[in-house]
Amino acid sequence: MSDEKITYTEAMHRLETIVSTLERGGMGLDETLKLYEEGADLLRLCKTELSAAEGRLHELQLDDIETELQAEEQ
Amino acid sequence: MTGRGGVTTGPLPIGQFVQLVKQTVVRDPLFKNQALRGEVTQWKQYPSGHTYFSLRDQDGQMRAVIWKGRCAIDSSIKEGSEVVVLASLDLYVRRGEIQLNVERIEPVSILGELEKTKRLLVEQLRKEGELDRERLAIPLPPKHIAIITGAGSAALSDMQQLIENRWPGLRRTVIGVLVQGPRATEEIVRGLAVARKLADPVRARKRGEPPVDLVIVGRGGGSPEDLWSFNLEPVARAIIASPVPVVSAVGHESDILVSDLVADLRASTPSDAVERVVPVLPELHYFLDEYQERLTNASRRQISDNRQRLRTLHARLRVAPMAGLNRAKAQLFALTSRMKVSSNQSLSIQTTRLAQFEASLAAIHPQRVLERGYSMTQTTDGSVVSSIACIEVGQNITLNFADGSADAEIKKTHTNEGEK
Known part of the structure; x- marks a missing residue:
């Protein structure tokens, strides 16, 4: 996906629209499949976003992290 | 050690020494009526009317006392209050403790600032x-x-x-x-x-x-x-x-x-x-699972709806020609009956008109003329004689009256003046 991928929140909104459109019914087969595929992509994206939020836990004193950042700058 | 007065020698009783210190401290103008600022701790007002506390800040502290009736004490002053006092240094000889004799005390409103x-x-x-x-x-x-x-x-x-x-x-x-x-x-x-x-x-x-x-x-x-x-x-x-x-x-x-x-x-x-x-992560997962389920269910329903619609269309397609035929029949029937009604109507109009014709025809029937005294002449071949030019002398004719007829022979003919 490109850099301008949609956010988790936007994805959830779009999902809600897709699901309620499908639930309202009256879609053709083509449209149904297209919506289903879009929804499945959005769900995958959301799950990726959730796992991307897990990571390292740092706990540093102000002086230490400042020193660390300064070292990086050199 | 020699006492200050130089009167006695040997060790000085501690009480005397403390007294000496007190005199020095009390006399020093630097320690008299000094305005001091600090935080009140260990604030205690005794039934005797005296108030004891410590005045402190982050660098040091000292005990202080407000003797009964010495000054007004603002009721807002309590443990932790920031205050300014006007005080002189004193030494409580019995304990050898330095303390502040407070003459005035005012709360400081740093918070106000x-x-x-x-x-x-x-x-x-x-x-x-x-x-x-x-x-x-x-x-x-x-x-x-x-x-x-x-x-x-x-x-x-x-x-x-x-x-x-x-x-x-x-x-x-x-x-x-x-x-x-x-x-x-x-x-x-x-x-x-x-x-x-x-x-x-x-x-x-x-x-x-x-x-x-x-x-x-x-x-x-x-x-x-x-x-x-x-x-x-x-x-x-x-x-x-x-x-x-x-x-x-x-x-x-x-x-x-x-x-x-x-x-x-x-x-x-x-x-x-x-x-x-x-x-809450499990909640987010729950939402996603729920969407997953709704998405799948709704899509499945859409597909089966589509299949159902297809079946219905198929069935309708099969009966469609018959339905067309029936509709045409019904139309034809309707047209026929409408036609009957309208032709009946025109028939009766025509019948009336026919009767009128009959009546007027009857009025001009030759019989009616004969009844009035006229007669009609016919040749032997039945043709009506309407002119003298149609007959000649010796010809046989029939005279028709209203109630009978007579055969006759022409003896002579006359033509009316001016007719010829």
């Missing part, structure tokens, strides 16, 4: 439009939270615990700073500067972690003075300058802090901040 600067700052920020600026949205999910708070503080461990309960392993960087005392303001500002650096995507890539996308800055509750750094301009400016949303998470009940006013989100405590910005 601070409130004034705070009001001015808020006014200034409002004028600059900083209070109405558009707030940054809290990211969902936050991929890297920077927490700026007291290292090892209860507030920090509460937040850590709460985050682990809600979203185990959520990426976060704690920047431990002083949140109280004279260096607090500077450290909080530096902490926010560090968070700003960590929010830089280029630097984050170098560090191999997502950029900080949310900052929580705060501390647990305390006295208004303890929290005062969060009312100061440098902290307010640093919050405003943050490229990522900042949550002000200072434990307090009533007064709104300047940091609350400028932050992108205001929380009433550090734990409240966590509850507002850290979602």
